[in-house]
Amino acid sequence: MIIQKSFKNSAKNLYVIPTPIGNLEDITLRAINILKNEVEVLLCEDTRKTGLLLSKLEISLPLKAYHEYNKEQMQNYIKKLFNEHQNIGLVSDAGMPGISDPGFELIDYCKQNEINVIVLPGASAFILGAVASNFPNNEFTYSGFLHGSNSEKYQQLEKILKRKIMTIIYESTHKIMRTLLSIKEIDENCEVMVGRELTKLNEEYVQGNICEVIDFYENSISKGEFIIAINPSNIDKDYDKTIEQLYHEFVLEGLEKKEIIKKIAKIKNKSKNEIYMLFTGDNDVR
Numbered sequence: 311m312i313i314q315k316s317f318k319n320s321a322k323n324l325y326v327i328p329t330p331i332g333n334l335e336d337i338t339l340r341a342i343n344i345l346k347n348e349v350e351v352l353l354c355e356d357t358r359k360t361g362l363l364l365s366k367l368e369i370s371l372p373l374k375a376y377h378e379y380n381k382e383q384m385q386n387y388i389k390k391l392f393n394e395h396q397n398i399g400l401v402s403d404a405g406m407p408g409i410s411d412p413g414f415e416l417i418d419y420c421k422q423n424e425i426n427v428i429v430l431p432g433a434s435a436f437i438l439g440a441v442a443s444n445f446p447n448n449e450f451t452y453s454g455f456l457h458g459s460n461s462e463k464y465q466q467l468e469k470i471l472k473r474k475i476m477t478i479i480y481e482s483t484h485k486i487m488r489t490l491l492s493i494k495e496i497d498e499n500c501e502v503m504v505g506r507e508l509t510k511l512n513e514e515y516v517q518g519n520i521c522e523v524i525d526f527y528e529n530s531i532s533k534g535e536f537i538i539a540i541n542p543s544n545i546d547k548d549y550d551k552t553i554e555q556l557y558h559e560f561v562l563e564g565l566e567k568k569e570i571i572k573k574i575a576k577i578k579n580k581s582k583n584e585i586y587m588l589f590t591g592d593n594d595v596r
Contacts, residue, residue, distance in 0.1 A: 316426055323397045324420045325349055326413070328432025329363060331404045332509035336433045337367070344430065345369050349399035351391055353384075355411070359403050376400070381412045388416065392425055406434045410454040435508050435537050436478040442515055443503040445476040445541040455480045456489070464492050468579065471497045471542045481536045487527060489538065494520045496576070499543035507534040553578060553588060 325344050330336040345352070346369055353376035354360035360373055376384050391398055400407045400416060407413035408429075420427050436454075440447045453470060456463040456479060470477045471493070481489050486504070493500065503517035504527075512534065516526050551559075553574055560570040571589075575582045 312421055314426055316428055319426070321424060321426045322392045322395055323348070323426045323428050324416065325397065325399045326407050326417065326427060326429040327399050327401050328406045328430060328434065329360075329401050329404055330509070331433045331435050331438075332507065332513075334363075334366060336509055338430065338432055341430050341432060342367060342369070345371065345399060348397055350396040352399040352401060353388075353413075353416070354401045355403045360401055371399070376412065376416070378412050381415060385419075388419075392423075404433075404435075406432060409434070409452075433509070435480070435505075435535075438508050439478045439503065439505050439537040439539045440476070442505060443476070443517060443539040443541070445501065445503070445539055447476060450476040450478065453477055453479045455482075460488070463489070464496075467492050468496055468576075470540060471500060472579075473542060476542075477540045479538050479540065481538055483533045483536070486532075486536050487524070490520065490524050490527065493538075493540065494524060497543050501541040501543075503539040503541075505537045505539070506532055508537065510534075553585065557589070 325348060327341050327344060327349075328337075329341075345364070345367070349371060352360065352364075352371045352373050354373055355375070355377045357373040357375050364371060364373075374384070374387070376388075388398065400413050402408075402411055402413065408417050417427050419425075436452045440450055451470075451473065453466070456466045458466075467489070470479070479489075490502070490504075493502065498520060500520050501518065502520050502523050503515060504523055506512070506514045506516075514532070516523055518526075556574050556577065557570060560573060565573070571582050571585045574580075575585045578585070
């Protein structure tokens with residue numbers, strides 16, 4: 311069990327400090343004060359980018375790169391700093407450190423070694439997305455960037471769209487259309503909100519049915535960093551139905567057998583051959 315009394319002990323501190331995701335004014339007064347008066351070494355993803363931020367804030371600090379590719383080599387250096395009772399600051403290039411970046415592992419190390427982890431509140435793109443959409447957000451999930459091959463990303467989106475709660479994901483400029491098209495293929499009745507360049511001069515929100523949003527981006531060349539808030543339709547209700555119920559409903563809709571089998575296979579996350587076998591005993595979908 312770990313109990314931390316953040317301001318009632320003399321333990322060493324790791325300060326987790328959010329930085330602006332776009333607008334410089336989004337940094338808090340407390341973050342500036344910690345950077346000026348408490349932190350002795352600042353760990354960051356990119357020393358050049360963080361150096362520019364500190365220069366604008368008129369703050370001078372020793373900077374050390376800490377990222378996915380050097381985190382293991384940095385372990386001894388970080389241990390040495392804490393052994394010397396130095397307070398360390400941790401920032402990411404933008405937003406809250408420790409989410410989908412190696413800062414998580416540093417935070418875990420500190421927790422296991424009786425080092426205070428002081429997390430400051432601040433800017434976070436997925437929180438903006440959850441609030442800016444009018445999708446139900448009393449419960450939601452965050453999945454960050456989807457990784458892997460196109461088929462692996464498609465499978466991740468299928469799982470997301472089978473949930474009954476809103477989900478936030480991130481996407482890059484050159485992959486945004488592929489992701490939106492995949493969402494449409496899985497659930498053409500879902501709603502999405504796409505946010506671009508949040509807090510920056512070109513901030514933009516586009517919200518509507520997935521088909522409407524795709525039409526917008528097909529006719530509008532947009533660059534920048536994107537978040538997508540996904541509000542699934544009733545695909546979950548279909549998932550709870552039996553295969554027989556689904557089959558008879560699709561028959562009443564006038565669909566051909568091949569199309570019915572394809573739809574049921576997608577809803578139930580099974581192969582078309584499995585569904586075909588249930589109704590025919592054959593093992594080949596024509």
